[in-house]
Amino acid sequence: MNFIQQFVNRARKGNKRLVFPEGGDERIQRVARRLLDDEIVQPILIGEADELNQQATICGISLDGIDIVCHKTAPCLSDYANAYSVTRAGVPKRVALHLLHRPLIFAGMMVAQGDADGCVAGVVHTTARVIEAAGLTIGFSEGISVASSCFIMVIPDSLSEANKVLVFSDCAVAIQPTAEELAQIAVSTAITARTLLSIEPKVAMLSFSTKGSASHADVDKIIQATQTVRRHMPGLMIDGELQGDTALVKAVATRKLTDSPVAGDANVLIFPDLDAGNIAYKLVQYLANAQAYGPLLQGFRKPMNDVSRGASVEDLVGVAAITAVQSGRC
Secondary structure, eight states: OOHHHHHHHHHHHHTOEEEESOTTSHHHHHHHHHHHHTTSOEEEEESOHHHHHHHHHHHTOOOTTOEEEOTTTOTTHHHHHHHHHHHSTTOOHHHHHHHHTSHHHHHHHHHHTTSOSEEEEOSSSOHHHHHHHHHHHTOBOTTOOSOEEEEEEEEOOTTSSSOEEEEEEOSSSOSSOOHHHHHHHHHHHHHHHHHHHOOOOEEEEEOSOSTTSSOOHHHHHHHHHHHHHHHHOTTSEEEEEEOHHHHHOHHHHHHHOSOOSSTTOOSEEEOSSHHHHHHHHHHHHHHTTOEEEEEEEESBSSOEEEOOTTOOHHHHHHHHHHHHHHTSOO
8 A cells, every 4th residue: 555545544534624824826726626525634725715716717626615714804813813812922912913814824823723633834835934833823732842843764675575664853844953852853753653653663862872882962962862851751762872773773783782672673763963864864765765755844732734835736635644644533
């Protein structure tokens, strides 16, 4: 079965509502039509109904049956503004109303208020704007104060019919995370791995050192981050600092370590910074002929995912299905 098809099948069971703030984009309209017709999720387009329908007609797309909500005239605007003012202490209601006229902010508040289960954006807006909107509206999960991302890496295994699936983080958002931020990234990624892949995460905190083989401030950061995660999630299988081969290869791990819950069998790899993570996922993608699914945003109370501005309809369907599963109970 195609890897994404697994998420599509799971999404169908959840009857989720996803909001798309860039409703005027042709790709989004085509995706909404497909998502509804194939009963994957219930799409909601943000925009003025007449304008969206006119655009759809030009493109030969029917929006019949698809919910359209105008971010400038919706009856819920006042309630959303009140809620925004409460959560963002000190922001007057009139300012909140002005902000809600931005489609991203309005869509984020739909998710925050439970009128949608998740949001997919990015075909028009930049990644920075999508993350900003999620932070301002949906907010972070308990104990998390930093946005991050992960890639699901599906790697062909020449020795087995089954592909190897790993989760890489962070490869797209956090440039130079502190020890505390790195710990939060590890926690967020472990939760993502459980939710999306239904696996028990085995988290390797990666470094150029394995258990004291080198001494440096960068190594100390990994050690501190690992200790922080253990305090906050004592049941999580995590170890660090580990080199990449120690994390993944049982024979190497056996030679270097005597006791580790993760070494040689890690399925979640946490990189020390964005340089390492971004370089690693691209090398694996192209040299190992792996499929890289992401970046998927994480750390928020509810899912809001960013896509490339060059995303295809197929890409968007996949991200929509994953977002539905991220929202839970699929």
